Amino acid sequence: MAPIPLLAVRGSNGTSLLSGPPTCEPLSAFQRDSRPSRCVTFSRDGTLFGWCNGHNVSVVKSSDGSIVSTFDLPKTSHLDFSPLNNVLVTWQPYSKPQDSAQGDPNLQLWDLQSAQLIKALYQKKLDSWCPSWSADEKISVRSVNNELHFYESNDFNTIANKLHMQKVSDFLLSPGGPPSKVCVYVPGSKGAPSFVRLYQYPVLGGPTAALANKSFFMADRVSMQWNQKASAVLVTASTEVDKSGASYYGEQTLHYLAVSGETALVQLQKRGPIYDVVWSPGSAEFCVVYGFMPAKATVYNLKCEPLFDFGTGPRNAAYYSPQGHILVLAGFGNLQGQMEVWDVKKYKQVCKPQAPDATHFSWCPDGEHVVTATCSPRLRVSNGYKIWHYTGSVLHKQDTADGAELWEVRWQPFAEGSFPQRVVKYQAAPSELGTTQATPTQVYRPPALRHLPATASTKLHEEELPQNLRPGAEKSLSKAALKNQKKREAKKAAKQEVKSEAEPPPDPAPVSNSQSEPSSGDLETDKKIKNLKKKLKAIEELKDQQASGKVLQKNQLEKLQKEDQLLKELEELQISL
Incomplete structure (x- = not known):
């Protein structure tokens, strides 16, 4: 039987552990701490739970709430466990008493079983405060004065190796076991480009030591992400200011580096900021949310080729389920909380629920909730949380009491393989709270146009529908996507035709009306035909103006409605010729 995940809840009313979905009831084995906590965390395998309540740091077993260790560290604001639960790391804000030249060490490494201090260190900045470990704890690394210090087997009294370059600004150790790799970022200076390099421990020096190298000029900061197999890294490079003035967010580019030495710039299909980049748990694909609103979302393979385009929508985040079979695209923050749930295998949308005012989203390890x-x-109002089934059903809702605040919710993690991948369902799970589907947005239309049918010219943005971009996948496009594709092709062909008509031929031969227009022999009939063609030509011009976005007057719209009648009259006159 699969285990039941726990949910840790931290707020002004204290810290509690709840027995997880579908409903969340307080865990009877855990004594709720009524004092507000500065921080909470689970160990990597979820067997331990730690928190600081402003008096001390406590570590308990998640299963029965029994105390493992207690530490007298009331100012601790961040906690973390080493992968095998041998070391507890605590960090508190750096302070410097008047009678101390250097101040007190604010980063402590503790032996979790004996509660003895292993090493006390100085870490003034919160960035990269916690040492990084390999999965087997054979190697750990931390940044010290623009260089990386490597330790082996949790011996923090001896630096086993160093990586020193002109200015290592950031690093990321690969997940998993040996061989361990590290990705480092060095910002550019004095006209030199910034660069990111991959190294495999312990080969860290020499001109040929780097597994891969990628340099770029536009980067004030970067974010780096390894895939779970530690075979490749995605690097998002960002500038604080877009010199072209096109974006308030600055300018961003996405780069790909593989341990095999391959590097590439990921070609995004729309201009604008990069909101989110996530690896699939299978490590073979990644999803990017990008572009000016409405944003695009695209899945790429390891060759940086687009596989599936989700079209455009109000979104700024992407979340793969732990098993990788479901992808949620969401628009949180200043957006309205719309979520799109997709079956990754079929690239078919499951549902479209909405969570307005949400500031946090996370998958339960079971891949179902x-x-x-x-x-x-x-947000200091309407604090609370909801447990959802991925089909859009709200299974549990908890609102925070008036005057209280919710600060954090966190799922208990589990080892990989603890929960099997299940078949994706499309029918909403039964729930007493029902579902919350996103309501379709209505574009504002002036009062003078509200009695008329909506046209393409009334849309604020050009909507793009999802489409499969795999080679030879045109047949798998939906009817709506095919229709949209045909419209784009027709529009393009029409523009080319207008362009060719606007360009006069090199030597136009004069053609008389008698040669171009067949005569009926009746002047009155010829005159009627000429007038009808003139009116139809004027209607075509109005249709072109309407397609380009111009709002037509009432009398012009009435002319458009007479097109069929005029065509019928013209056909009758031409038949009589």
Whole structure:
């Protein structure tokens, strides 16, 4: 039988552990701490739970709530466990008493079983505060004065190896076991480009030591992500200011580096900021959410080729389920909380629920449920959380009491393989709270046009529908996607035709009306035909103006409605010729 995940809830009312979905009831084995906590965390395998309540740091077993260790560290604001639960790391804000030249060490490494201090270190900045470990704890690394210090077998009194370059600004150790690799970022200076390099421990020096190298000029900061198999890294490079003035967010580019030495710039299909980049748990694909709103979302393979385009929509985040079989695209923050749930195997949309005012989203390890929450200080009103089934059903809802605040919710993690992948369902799971589907947005239309049918010219944005981009996958496009594709091709062909008509032939031969227009022999009939063609030509011009976005007057719209009648009259006159 599969285990039941726990949900940790931290707020102004204290810290509690709840027995997970579909409903969340307080865990009887855990004594709720009524004092507000500074931080909470689970160990990597979920067997331990730690928190600081402003008096001390406590570590308990998640299964029965029994105490493992307690530490007298009331100012601790961040906690973390080493992968095998041998070391507890605590960090508190750096302070410098008047009678101390250097201040007190604010980063402590503790032996979890004996509660003895292993090493006390100085870490003034919160960035990269916690040492990084390999999965087997054979190697750990931390950044010290622009260089990386490597330790082996949790011996922090001896630096086993160093990586020193002109200025290592950031690093990321690969997940999993040996061989361990590290990705480092060095910002550019004095006209030199910034670069990211991959190294395999312990070969860290020499001109040929790097597994891969990628340099770029436009980068004030980067974010780096390894895939789970530690075979490739995605690097999002960002500038604080877009010199072209096109974006308030600055300018961003996405780069790909593989341990085999291959590097590439990921070619995005729309201009604008990069909101989110996530690897699939299978490590063979990644999803990017990007572009000016409405944003695009595209899945790429390891060759940086687009596989599936989800079209455009109000979204700024992407979340793969732990098993990788479901992808959620969402628009949180200043967007309305719309979520799109997709079956990754079929690239078919499951549902489209909405979680307004949500500031947090995370998958439950079972791959069946998610939690959304409205937390302080991001939003100080309407705090609370909801447990959802991925089909859009709300299974549990908890609102925070008046005057209280919710600060954090966190799922208990589990080892990989603890929950099997299940078949994706499309029918909403039964729930007493029902579902919350996103309501279709209505474009504002002036009062003078509200009695008329909606046209393409009234849309604020050009909508793009999902489409499969795999080679030879045209047949798998939906009817709507095919229709949209045909419209784009027809529009393009029409523009080319207008362009060719606008360009006069090199030597136009004069053609008389008698040669171009067949005569009926009746002047009155010829005159009627000429007038009808003139009116139809004027209607075509109005249709072109309407397609380009111009709002037509009432009398012009009435002319458009007479097109069929005029064509019929013209046909009758021509038949009589």
